[in-house]
């Protein structure tokens with residue numbers, strides 16, 4: 536089972552991906568986590584993407600596609616993948632399909648977390664106060680939300696055409712969202 540956890544920034548994708556990893560042994564592939572790790576390590580890639588990430592804009596397709604390509608090659612025996620924060624553009628989705636095909640795999644489900652924008656803004660304001668993540672500041676978060684609406688939301692029809700999208704109410708509590716996701720995967 537290979538699935539995409541889909542939704543706007545701060546919808547809870549990372550939290551739910553970690554639960555699924557613990558429960559089912561799937562491998563979480565979060566390009567945001569990979570890029571943050573690159574920054575922390577002080578690598579050339581990390582330095583290259585730092586300012587773009589802090590502004591809230593998307594890094595280039597080429598960079599994130601290469602990260603996913605490496606991760607797929609390194610985890611050939613995985614029982615499944617959870618793509619979290621990738622793909623975020625139609626070009627990334629097309630590249631992902633091609634990469635998975637080369638590995639004899641495919642996307643089986645796209646689980647979409649529905650959360651309204653005001654709730655996201657409230658969540659992120661709290662997270663910014665608690666954790667101080669640079670791209671959670673109100674200006675960057677607006678850029679992230681706009682990037683989602685303009686560049687990522689168009690992926691919904693891309694996957695709907697393939698009959699893979701299941702929507703889940705992302706406003707419920709963590710446990711309830713987890714149960715809904717499990718039902719969406721197993722249905």
Ligand code: AMP
Pocket residue numbers: 544545566567568570587588589591592593594595596599619620621622623627670679
């Ligand atoms: P995230 O933690 O998934 O919200 O990602 C944090 C930031 O990393 C995003 O705002 C982008 O700058 C960058 N990023 C992560 N994943 C992608 C992606 N698939 N495409 C482009 N940029 C990405």
